[in-house]
Amino acid sequence: MTAFFRIDRVSRAFAPEITLGDRIAAKLGARVETRSLQAVNAVTLELAKGETLGLVGESGCGKSTLGRVAAGILPPSSGTVALDGKPVLLNGRKATTRIQTVFQDPFASLDPRMKVGETVAEGPVAHGLVSQAKAGEYVSEWFARVGLDPAFAGRYPHQFSGGQRQRIAIARALAMKPDLLICDEPVASLDVSIQAQILNLFLHLRRELNLTCLFISHDLSVVRHVSDRMAVMYLGRVVEQGETAQLFETPAHPYTRALLASVPKLTLDDEAIVHFEPIEGEIPSPLSPPPGCHFSPRCAFVQERCRREAPELREVQERRFAACHFSESLIEQGSSDFKGFDR
Amino acid sequence: MSEQQSPFRRFWSEFQENRFAVLALIVVVVMALLAFFAPHVVPQNPYDLENLSLLDARRPPGFVGSGGYSHLLGTDPQGRDLLSAILYGLRISILIGLAAGVVALALGTTVGIAAAYVGGRLESVLMRIVDLQLSFPAILLALVLVALLGQGKGQLITALVAAQYAYFARTAYGAAKGERRKDYIEAALATPLSGRQVAFRHLLPNCLPPLIVVATVQIANAISLEATLSFLGLGLPVTEPSLGMLISNGFPYMMSGRYWISVYPGIALIILIVAINMVGDQIRDQFNPRLRK
Numbered sequence: 001m002t003a004f005f006r007i008d009r010v011s012r013a014f015a016p017e018i019t020l021g022d023r024i025a026a027k028l029g030a031r032v033e034t035r036s037l038q039a040v041n042a043v044t045l046e047l048a049k050g051e052t053l054g055l056v057g058e059s060g061c062g063k064s065t066l067g068r069v070a071a072g073i074l075p076p077s078s079g080t081v082a083l084d085g086k087p088v089l090l091n092g093r094k095a096t097t098r099i100q101t102v103f104q105d106p107f108a109s110l111d112p113r114m115k116v117g118e119t120v121a122e123g124p125v126a127h128g129l130v131s132q133a134k135a136g137e138y139v140s141e142w143f144a145r146v147g148l149d150p151a152f153a154g155r156y157p158h159q160f161s162g163g164q165r166q167r168i169a170i171a172r173a174l175a176m177k178p179d180l181l182i183c184d185e186p187v188a189s190l191d192v193s194i195q196a197q198i199l200n201l202f203l204h205l206r207r208e209l210n211l212t213c214l215f216i217s218h219d220l221s222v223v224r225h226v227s228d229r230m231a232v233m234y235l236g237r238v239v240e241q242g243e244t245a246q247l248f249e250t251p252a253h254p255y256t257r258a259l260l261a262s263v264p265k266l267t268l269d270d271e272a273i274v275h276f277e278p279i280e281g282e283i284p285s286p287l288s289p290p291p292g293c294h295f296s297p298r299c300a301f302v303q304e305r306c307r308r309e310a311p312e313l314r315e316v317q318e319r320r321f322a323a324c325h326f327s328e329s330l331i332e333q334g335s336s337d338f339k340g341f342d343r
Numbered sequence: 344m345s346e347q348q349s350p351f352r353r354f355w356s357e358f359q360e361n362r363f364a365v366l367a368l369i370v371v372v373v374m375a376l377l378a379f380f381a382p383h384v385v386p387q388n389p390y391d392l393e394n395l396s397l398l399d400a401r402r403p404p405g406f407v408g409s410g411g412y413s414h415l416l417g418t419d420p421q422g423r424d425l426l427s428a429i430l431y432g433l434r435i436s437i438l439i440g441l442a443a444g445v446v447a448l449a450l451g452t453t454v455g456i457a458a459a460y461v462g463g464r465l466e467s468v469l470m471r472i473v474d475l476q477l478s479f480p481a482i483l484l485a486l487v488l489v490a491l492l493g494q495g496k497g498q499l500i501t502a503l504v505a506a507q508y509a510y511f512a513r514t515a516y517g518a519a520k521g522e523r524r525k526d527y528i529e530a531a532l533a534t535p536l537s538g539r540q541v542a543f544r545h546l547l548p549n550c551l552p553p554l555i556v557v558a559t560v561q562i563a564n565a566i567s568l569e570a571t572l573s574f575l576g577l578g579l580p581v582t583e584p585s586l587g588m589l590i591s592n593g594f595p596y597m598m599s600g601r602y603w604i605s606v607y608p609g610i611a612l613i614i615l616i617v618a619i620n621m622v623g624d625q626i627r628d629q630f631n632p633r634l635r636k
Binding site: 068071072073093097100101103104105108109110112113114122123126127156169172176 | 525526527529530531532535536540544548549
């Protein structure tokens with residue numbers, strides 16, 4: 001079986017650049033960082049056509065790096081990314097226009113010195129999707145589709161609000177007629193009221209264009225809203241993967257469970273109180289991950305075995321994967337006492 | 344939302360707020376125009392030796408010479424009308440400064456952006472050469488090159504470019520290195536657009552502001568460098584004196600009371616350089632986000 005989009009055992013390490021100066025400094029006894037940082041570690045993900053996969057995790061867990069590898073911006077250290085069985089990278093360069101990306105910060109992702117209409121038209125013209133002569137018309141059409149006045153095409157990014165800019169960024173991505181859209185925290189930098197508008201626009205266009213989507217976010221309520229399946233990342237690895245609804249109901253990994261419980265929420269039983277359980281401790285340094293299960297220093301259910309033996313990602317239920325030695329018991333007790341997430 | 348405003352419009356309306364800078368810009372433009380239309384403005388062609396008479400040499404301002412007209416600023420040791428010589432000299436100075444500045448801008452920007460964009464070994468090699476060059480004074484390199492290449496406008500421009508491109512390269516490199524990391528470059532690469540398109544359509548326009556600042560200052564520097572070289576006798580031939588050479592020609596007579604031969608070209612040179620620098624300062628302030636209102 002070949003999936004529509006497949007990220008196959010992708011790893012990405014960032015090695016420090018060791019210059020001549022560093023080498024001399026090291027010889028003289030200075031401490032020079034030579035360890036490489038494993039941002040993404042042997043991650044395999046598959047997306048069926050038309051499906052949206054939500055990728056969640058704390059800051060620094062490698063989800064953005066994985067997104068950039070998937071988008072063909074960053075070459076993986078090992079592993080392959082393929083769309084329809086064809087590799088995304090060819091000789092280190094992105095070889096397809098069928099994958100497009102919407103970036104997190106619409107204030108940074110639009111060229112400040114280019115009129116937004118040109119920004120949207122640039123890709124399609126360069127790849128022959130539309131002729132230079134028809135570009136204006138094409139841009140107007142896309143502006144209308146993302147809910148912008150086509151007359152705005154002659155303006156510069158600084159003349160727009162964050163929400164409008166993100167609409168432009170979406171138009172730029174979709175004007176390339178992609179099959180797969182990678183959204184890297186597309187609403188994280190927007191006001192909450194604007195977030196809803198952009199999400200609705202996104203959901204509407206996804207249905208209309210039958211897009212497959214990799215949706216990266218740290219906001220669980222957003223991911224729950226938009227994705228069919230989701231994957232939870234921790235320290236460069238996927239620790240749990242499954243249907244969104246199932247995952248929210250009975251998390252099979254203690255990290256997912258803790259993540260869900262850590263979201264502040266209102267309990268409206270007697271009085272309105274804010275209730276949440278933060279995850280203990282901090283995310284360990286990816287330069288020196290703990291032995292055994294990477295989550296063990298922070299895990300509420302930690303056993304002796306966890307500190308020695310790193311759990312593999314395995315199928316714990318049908319179409320449900322988790323990297324924990326005790327997933328089954330978690331699922332079992334989960335349905336009875338887990339009341340982590342109810343937003 | 345404000346009305347449609349191109350960045351240039353905004354820039355110009357802000358520029359106008361500084362009266363001194365506007366004045367300086369007017370001075371620069373007027374001097375450039377005078378220099379450009381010098382043949383139509385001045386009474387004498389100072390490069391045409393047939394027009395010159397040694398009997399008119401070193402006359403004070405206001406002297407009516409053999410040509411039948413008054414020498415407003417006096418005459419130089421070759422009997423040239425000094426006003427004419429200054430405007431012609433200004434023409435050469437501006438021409439050389441501008442040509443050297445533009446070529447150095449193009450060359451330096453290419454080097455800097457290529458180094459920042461491509462990275463790796465090319466980056467190390469190019470930028471170490473630039474660093475090496477920046478570590479000793481520009482005039483030293485220019486002197487050596489002019490001495491090697493000989494006299495002439497082309498040679499002079501070559502020497503000035505070689506001495507000055509490094510400043511542009513350093514500036515372009517720094518700006519491009521910063522811009523390279525930004526999301527809009529990543530977005531362009533993710534489309535994917537060709538490397539050339541990303542470098543020219545996205546990276547270059549965003550690196551321009553600091554380069555424009557450096558360019559104005561470096562044009563002024565090129566003019567003064569050229570004047571210095573000419574003063575030292577290494578610039579252009581004596582028959583076509585630039586401002587520096589006029590100053591140099593009058594220098595021996597300073598102590599004998601014939602001040603005008605050196606002083607008037609000197610004043611012209613100072614006004615031009617100060618005015619260009621004032622314009623440059625204003626542009627720099629406007630591009631500095633910390634000074635922005």
